[in-house]
Amino acid sequence: MRIFSGIQPTGRKHLGNYIGAIQQYVAGQDRGEAIYCIVDLHATTVPYDPAELRTGVYDLTATLLAAGLDPERSILFRQGDVQEHTELSWLLCSVTPLGELNRMHQFRDKSVTQRELVSAGLLFYPVLQAADVLAYRADEVPVGEDQREHLELMRDIARRFNARFGEGILKVPEHRIPEVGARIMDLQDPTRKMSTSGSTAEGTVYVLDEPGAIEKKLKRAVTDSANPPEIRRGPDKAGVSNLIDILAAARGTTPAEVEASMAGARGYGDLKAAAAEAVTELLAPVRERYQQLRADEEHLESVLEAGAGRARAIAAPTLADVRAAMGVGPNR
Ligand code: AQP
DSSP states (O other): OEEEEEEOOSSOOBHHHIIIIIHHHHHHTTTSEEEEEEOTTGGGGSOOOHHHHHHHHHHHHHHHHHHTOOTTTEEEEEGGGOTHHHHHHHHHHTTOOHHHHHHOHHHHHHHHHOSSOOOHHHHHHHHHHHHHHHTTTOSEEEOOGGGHHHHHHHHHHHHHHHHHHOTTSSOOOEEEOOSSSSSOBOSSOTTSBOOTTTSOSTTOOBTTOOHHHHHHHHHTOOOOOOSSOOOOOOTTOHHHHHHHHHHHHHHTSOHHHHHHHTTTOSSHHHHHHHHHHHHHHHHHHHHHHHHHHHTOHHHHHHHHHHHHHHHHHHHHHHHHHHHHHHTOSOOO
């Protein structure tokens, strides 16, 4: 079983990224051959600062190692170091319908927030993402719920490619969306997902937040005015459902177990306090390890470099097959 996923080196990673993606990455190391990519090329599709992008790669590398990624048991590398990704993304364009790209929610949401330029890169983002995964013939892609649509398009691209150029050349991957915490919501506006670019500062818990900040944000989380308070999930209870999911994911239990454990609670204050405690316990050790790891950039660079070499060795044969099937380059 080969697992592949990518994560952007921009902004501060938040609890949604941690529960929806990073925790699954760590668990993936026990389930198969795990390959994780820091997608610096994806980060260039919206306005960005080149120096900050470089620092962001080291920040994220240190965060991932601190969370439990082990370069001995997985491959961790920087997307821009493995040129097979960009070449494959161009080749996949030939089987990618423009209309599908135009319909992607992420493109529609992000393009309206661009003030100066809606880049072609933003539109082609899912094709590069497809190339990331398909270059490794991965079986499974751990992602949060927001990436479901891109994963469906990726599967469609792989199927179209195989139908056009030869069955079995590309592997059609499955997505792996966590049962709990696939969509962590903004604590202040639980109708919106917690995100790097679109959520409120007070409603977003960052992986590297101090314990005091975590507690403050969770204790001020929006709930509802049910009287008496009801600690249960439901479509009419976005804030409470989100806190239950967060607590379940942080404790490693199920939402039903959280509801049962909260049966004797006096009110939402108890749920918030429990969530604050569990999230602090989850993130405090990551923050401590991060501080040690982030200080040694040379070590971080050496991890990425070694990872890129191992990644290239897997991606290059796929590209050779794709080029041959497409008639690109000499006939070898
Ligand atoms: N709120 C969320 N709940 C669960 N999972 C989430 N993910 C993102 N938000 C949530 C998952 O995190 C992974 C890495 O995301 P990314 O950093 O590569 O980019 P993203 O999806 O663009 O992250 P954001 O925070 O949502 O940023 P913006 O604001 O730029 O859109 C992905 O697997 C994602 O599903």
